[in-house]
Amino acid sequence: MNHVVLTGDRPTGPLHLGHYFGTLANRVALQDVHPMYVLIADYQVITDRDRPGEIQRNITGLLLDYLAIGLDPAKVTIFQHSAVPELNQLLLPFLSLVSVAELGRNPTVKDEIAHSKQQAVNGLMFTYPVHQAADILFCKGTLVPVGKDQLPHLELTRLVARRFNERYGPVFPLPEAMMGARPLLNGLDGGKMSKSRGNAITLSATEDETAALIRKARTDSERLVTFDETRRPEVANLLTLAALCLGRTPQDLADEIGHGGAATLKRVVTEAVNEFLRPIRRRRSEIGEAEARAVLAAGNERARERAVLTLDEVRGAMAMTAA
Ligand code: ATP
Ligand code: MG
Numbered sequence: 001m002n003h004v005v006l007t008g009d010r011p012t013g014p015l016h017l018g019h020y021f022g023t024l025a026n027r028v029a030l031q032d033v034h035p036m037y038v039l040i041a042d043y044q045v046i047t048d049r050d051r052p053g054e055i056q057r058n059i060t061g062l063l064l065d066y067l068a069i070g071l072d073p074a075k076v077t078i079f080q081h082s083a084v085p086e087l088n089q090l091l092l093p094f095l096s097l098v099s100v101a102e103l104g105r106n107p108t109v110k111d112e113i114a115h116s117k118q119q120a121v122n123g124l125m126f127t128y129p130v131h132q133a134a135d136i137l138f139c140k141g142t143l144v145p146v147g148k149d150q151l152p153h154l155e156l157t158r159l160v161a162r163r164f165n166e167r168y169g170p171v172f173p174l175p176e177a178m179m180g181a182r183p184l185l186n187g188l189d190g191g192k193m194s195k196s197r198g199n200a201i202t203l204s205a206t207e208d209e210t211a212a213l214i215r216k217a218r219t220d221s222e223r224l225v226t227f228d229e230t231r232r233p234e235v236a237n238l239l240t241l242a243a244l245c246l247g248r249t250p251q252d253l254a255d256e257i258g259h260g261g262a263a264t265l266k267r268v269v270t271e272a273v274n275e276f277l278r279p280i281r282r283r284r285s286e287i288g289e290a291e292a293r294a295v296l297a298a299g300n301e302r303a304r305e306r307a308v309l310t311l312d313e314v315r316g317a318m319a320m321t322a323a
Contacts, residue, residue, distance in 0.1 A: 005030050006141030006175075008039030011058035011080075015065040016200035017273070018185035018193035021244050022147030024069050026180050030145060031075045037139050037303060038066065040080040040296070043088070044132075047125045048116040048196070063292035065203050068284035073295040079303035080296065081135070086307035090134035091127075093318060097163040098130055098156065106156070108149045115197060133157040138307045142173045148183035149192065168317040182244055186237045188217040201241070204284055207274045214238070214270045219262040227254040235265065242269040245276035 007023055009015065015024065030036060040062055045052045059080065066078060081088065103109075103126045113121050124131075132153050136144060137160070144154055154177045161172035186192060187199025194200060201210055218234045227250045229236040239250035246253070257264050315321045 001142075003030075003034040003143040004139055004141050005034045005036040005143045005145065006039065006136045006139055007037075007145050008041050008135065009062060010041045010044045010195070011055055011062055012045055012053075013058060013195035013200075014061050014202040014204045015069075016193055016195065016202045017241065017244070018147065018182075018187070018200065020069070020203065021182040021185055022180045023145045024180075026145035026178055027076075028070045030143070030178075031072060034143065036076045037141065037306075038071065038076055038078045038299075039135050040078065041132075041135070043081040043124075044128055047122070047128050048112055048118060050118060059296070060289050060292060061204065063296055064284050064287055064289070067287050067292060067295070068203065068280045070283075073298070076299075077302045077306075078295055078299040080300060083300035084138070084304050084307050086304065086311040087134055087138040088131075089311055090138055090307075090314060091131050093164070093314060094130050094133050094137075094160050095127060097160050097167070102156070102159075103127060103129070106152050108152050111149070111192075115194075129153040129156045130160065133160040136175050137161060137172050138310050139303070140173055140310065142175050143178055144175050145178040145180065147185075148179065151177055164314075164317075168314075171313055171317050182240070185240070185244075186233075188213055188237075190218065190234055190237065201273060203277060203280055206281075207278075210274055210277070211270045214266050214273070217266065219265065223261045224259050225254050225257040225261065225265050227251045235262075238265055238269050242272040245272040 007027060009019065027036065027038065040059055042052070042055060042059065045055060063078065071078070106129055109125060109129065113125060116125070129152070133156060136157050146154070154175065158174045161174050164172055184192060187194065187197060189199040191197060191199060201213055217238060219238070220232055220235060225235060226232065227236055227239050236250065239253050243250040243253055253268065257268060
């Protein structure tokens with residue numbers, strides 16, 4: 001099947017291992033097979049905070065992370081929301097296809113509201129999943145490599161595409177999600193590893209910073225290390241992290257550590273993570289910021305050309321333009 005791949009990240013901070021095993025590894029594999037768009041979702045930053053914060057620094061950081069993991073700008077179009085007005089315009093007809101009740105039921109939005117830094121929930125928080133439908137459909141995306149938190153949004157995108165096609169004629173494909181090796185990696189506090197929740201091992205941290213973070217991770221007092229996700233979630237999470245980095249199973253690692261206790265476990269995890277990230281970190285340090293920014297400028301132009309075509313088609317289907 002000929003896919004078009006679309007996926008992206010909010011420029012809210014550096015990428016972490018949750019991203020890597022949830023979506024980044026799939027992106028690197030897919031770029032050789034299908035056309036791919038990677039979105040830096042800058043308008044989505046202000047869903048759960050009042051100001052965009054250090055957005056330029058975060059955008060440059062994302063670009064460096066992308067290039068360091070091996071995304072190839074010759075194959076992948078990397079772009080940002082705010083540079084592609086025609087994509088954003090799709091939000092208007094799409095919003096009319098979804099009920100307010102449907103927006104209020106989204107479980108990921110509910111979770112993000114619970115972790116939001118804001119006093120009151122803003123309108124963009126409720127509507128950004130529809131904006132995400134515009135992200136995916138502007139390029140007629142069919143395959144979306146994402147983590148588990150995105151599944152409700154993808155369902156909504158399919159709903160928007162289906163309703164648009166029923167109402168105005170066949171324009172959009174119904175895209176599918178693609179899950180990574182670990183669709184939901186937990187952070188060092190036991191909750192979802194997130195850029196905004198201070199619980200992440202980032203791709204760009206130093207080896208010492210990584211060691212310090214893992215040293216502080218919660219464990220329990222049982223000396224024998226076992227892999228038990230329900231009874232010992234913190235220990236299981238650390239085993240999972242190391243196992244993903246080593247390409248082994250968490251059970252196997254637990255058997256090897258045996259009676260070594262939390263200290264041995266943390267040493268094994270630290271070594272596994274730092275070794276896994278070493279080549280990525282080395283490449284990252286070799287890429288210039290100007291080079292990374294040029295990749296974004298070129299990608300913005302390509303994405304805009306694509307968006308103009310889709311918006312024309314949408315306006316035509318809706319009879320907004322004279323035939
Ligand atoms: P923020 O906390 O600022 O929302 P985030 O860590 O949730 O940051 P996003 O930019 O919202 O990152 O998500 C980018 C992509 O990474 C999405 O496809 C999302 O599903 C995936 N992803 C994010 N966190 C994880 C995780 N812990 N495990 C697996 N996939 C994840
Ligand atoms: Mg998020």
